[in-house]
Amino acid sequence: MSDPIPAAPDRSTIRLALVVGGLVLAVLLGFGLGRLNTAGTVATGATSSTADHTHPPGTGAHDHSAVTGTDQGAGGEPGGLSVSSAGYTFVPLASEFPAGQPGQLRFQVRDAQGRAVTRFAVVHDKPMHLIVVRRDLTGYQHLHPTMASDGTWSVPLTLAQPGVWRAYADFTVVADNGGQAAVTLGVDLVAPGGYQPRPLPAPATSTTVDGFTVGYQGSPQAGATVPVTFTIEGAGGTAALERYLGAYGHLVALREGDLGYLHVHPEPELVDGQVKFWLTTPGAGRYRLYLDFQVANKVHTAEFTLTIP
Known part of the structure; x- marks a missing residue:
């Protein structure tokens, strides 16, 4: 005797099965698309980070932060406070120089395995970019060393007066995968x-x-990003500024006490003949500002004392 033929499901059962199946499919598709979107965000972020550190032409005003390896945001801590950071170490081959005598600073940047980068x-x-200044914030120098094939950098250096000096190595490393870290x-x-330290000059604009x-x-205000514009006047009026290192000015700010370091670059073009920066100071205190600018193929440095309440 043959088995009975099962009754066909009614229409309501078929409709319910289709609805449930559609819901399951939608959840699965949504999960997959979510994973794809997440992966795309990571990739985009990595690309953006690389672009930030190569600074293509037209890059706007920005600060360099050595703590995070990215351009500094509002409230970020200054760099240069440590000999080692982000897996890299600043290793001078000699750290003592006779005062007032020309010498040669040689150093390497080494990675976490002790290898020269x-x-x-x-x-x-x-x-x-190598910045050198005495700990009383005098004797500022902005130097550009050259590197040998073994990763040893060298640059002529004269420490004009006795004392302890601070040297800042400001650079961007290129990793094996092409990523960059400032x-x-x-x-x-x-x-x-x-050592006869000099007091800071009084604040002046x-x-x-x-x-x-x-x-x-x-x-400038602690923890806030504010515009600061500089005017340079010569004997005949507004100075004919020239680009120096790709910009109309470079601003270094050093904090009295710990000598925290900020390196700020301006808007790519002059604003009404002025050099415009966006400056973020991380906290209260006194700062020394050093503005590098170029006229007639010569670089000059103007210095200011700034107090942040």
């Missing part, structure tokens, strides 16, 4: 002798250097 991105026309490391150098009158407008 040899791949650096060219940022603002140079692969390495880092600033600081190390102390010594010029033996009687105008100064003179090499026949130029330089002034700034703006009210």
